[in-house]
Amino acid sequence: MPSRPDPVIHVIASRLRAAGSVFAEDEAAVLIESAADDAELEQLVRRRVAGEPLEPLVGWVRFGALRLAVGPGVFVPRQRSLRLARLAVRRARAAAVPVMLEPYCGVAPLAATVAASVDRVEVHAADRDPAAIALARRNLPAGAGVHHADAFDGLPRALRGRITVIAAVPPYVPGTEVGLMPREARDHEPTGALVGGGADGLDHARRLILGAGPWLVPGGSLLLELGARQLPVAATRARAAGWRARVHPPNQSSTGVLELVAGNTVA
């Protein structure tokens, strides 16, 4: 929809604010950008005021320079994961023959960022949820591999030993902490996309740490976004499994990145 005069944004923002929106101006701008005409805008505002989450309602989310397709019942990429995406770009750019995999991909924000930022990269993404896979396919270039897989189970065997960087945001919220999550996530995103399993929420991370080795080239990286308290626990587990581990601690959010390299020194 063409840009609207400020009063329209303010009117919509005040309706959103009255319904409890914290970022009412930003949300109003997204709704205006998404609507084809005034009638559709009114529909979108009403549905948002009634409690539908913003991104699945409009069908997209901004992630860095990208506008990614999202949909109902699928995890919406978080802005905090841009840090991991940029690290994956750096590691892929450093490779002579870059091949990147995003397991647990959801709508594939990390793979889409790498595909858009790295020359001649071969990109793959995988998830076990068909709805996520369909959206990942829309967000990735035509040549990308999009796979139905349970962690690494189901990936093409031809990928073994060829990947230079694996980057993932696995489900990592401990089951006991789901109640602390924002209501929109609890009510509208699948529990299986959020809860990591095990008392510490690290079951999926452990699966990646124990399973990634055979898929990587020597010196390839496994990058995982995890919660602040989980990073040292996962790093200890990874070192015990033979990885070199480096923790990128949280800076502006409560999450950081665990970087693992097999048989090589982390730069």
Ligand SMILES: C[S@@+](CC[C@H](N)C(=O)[O-])C[C@H]1O[C@@H](n2cnc3c(N)ncnc32)[C@H](O)[C@@H]1O
């Ligand atoms: C926290 S979301 C992250 C999605 C995406 N990487 C992002 O940052 O937006 C985790 C994703 O893992 C998927 N998932 C959960 N268990 C899985 C499993 N065993 N194998 C593959 N994918 C799984 C969920 O369907 C969900 O899309």
